[in-house]
Amino acid sequence: MATVLQQVQGVLWMWVVLAAGVALLAGVLRSPRFKGWWGERKVQQWLARDLNPLHYHCVHNVTLRLADGKTTQIDHVVVSPYGLFVLETKHMQGWIFGSEKQKKWTQSIYRHRTAFQNPLHQNWLHIMALQQVLQVPLQHLHSVVVFTGHSHFKTEMPACVTQGRDCVAFIQSHTEVVWTEQEVAQWRQALSQKRLQATRATHRAHVENVRARHAAPRPKVPSGKTAGAAVSAPVPVAAPIALRSTEPELCTEPVLRTEPFAPLVPQPAPLHAADCPQCGSNLVHRSLPDAEGASRYFWRCARFPHCRFMRAELPEVV
Numbered sequence: 001m002a003t004v005l006q007q008v009q010g011v012l013w014m015w016v017v018l019a020a021g022v023a024l025l026a027g028v029l030r031s032p033r034f035k036g037w038w039g040e041r042k043v044q045q046w047l048a049r050d051l052n053p054l055h056y057h058c059v060h061n062v063t064l065r066l067a068d069g070k071t072t073q074i075d076h077v078v079v080s081p082y083g084l085f086v087l088e089t090k091h092m093q094g095w096i097f098g099s100e101k102q103k104k105w106t107q108s109i110y111r112h113r114t115a116f117q118n119p120l121h122q123n124w125l126h127i128m129a130l131q132q133v134l135q136v137p138l139q140h141l142h143s144v145v146v147f148t149g150h151s152h153f154k155t156e157m158p159a160c161v162t163q164g165r166d167c168v169a170f171i172q173s174h175t176e177v178v179w180t181e182q183e184v185a186q187w188r189q190a191l192s193q194k195r196l197q198a199t200r201a202t203h204r205a206h207v208e209n210v211r212a213r214h215a216a217p218r219p220k221v222p223s224g225k226t227a228g229a230a231v232s233a234p235v236p237v238a239a240p241i242a243l244r245s246t247e248p249e250l251c252t253e254p255v256l257r258t259e260p261f262a263p264l265v266p267q268p269a270p271l272h273a274a275d276c277p278q279c280g281s282n283l284v285h286r287s288l289p290d291a292e293g294a295s296r297y298f299w300r301c302a303r304f305p306h307c308r309f310m311r312a313e314l315p316e317v318v
Helices: 002-030 032-050 119-134 166-172 181-194 200-215
Strands: 057-065 071-080 083-091 094-097 104-109 112-117 141-148 151-153 161-163 283-289 295-301 310-312
Touching: 032 057, 032 071, 032 083, 032 141, 032 166, 057 119, 057 181, 071 119, 071 181, 083 119, 112 119, 119 141, 119 181, 141 166, 151 161, 161 166
Parallel strands: 083 141, 094 151, 141 161
Antiparallel strands: 057 071, 071 083, 094 104, 104 112, 283 295, 295 310
């Protein structure tokens, strides 16, 4: 009898350990860090498999230090006679809503919606960093956003926003030779010298740098301001350029745009800011895209999710 009981206990312990291992593995596979690594790994394989190594030279996980001491990390850089291609990878599922000039895009999985930074704006900062560090002419820098995973675009996307291996076709669509082989070798050497060493210590330092920037205290809003004014701090608008709009060209050649850009999504002015009727906290202005991708604005309690009061934006009284 004791032997049978010991065998049953051994089987139970084996199932407990197996279940714990499966749960741990599932947690790792669902973590943002693993998803990001997996997406970058897939893009790296596509570039190595489909691009001719005699003409295209791929560099991955490039960390650069800027003049102000901050760091930026680029997923992939492709150096070629046709220019420098800067790739930003997004490994996501579900439906993707967004446009070139929206500040935030939306991921929708059934009824769950999550806002994330417009990857075109994120990659534009990478391009500006490369231009600052390497002094590469902006007209020879090309932005490429690659979505991996089982995601589907539900709004029209610019040509430089690609799905899966389409990123290779977009790179190969640039056929105008702008650099000689000697110049390509010089840009490769300059990138190798300027990038920080690709180690775990470099990655951890970059993550801490990003956290420090996001943890920096925001400027206090003076009393008497409306709730909508507390959403974002004022941003200085750059002087207009006679040749083009003040907004950057995120997918086309940005040669005529060299100064920092202003916010790309004009937000409507607050109409009826007030205190939350449930808890008395401030109301903040928010928006979500509808099924057609148009922004729908509403007011939400600043203590969300502790207070779930929401109110649709009221029409302006004439």
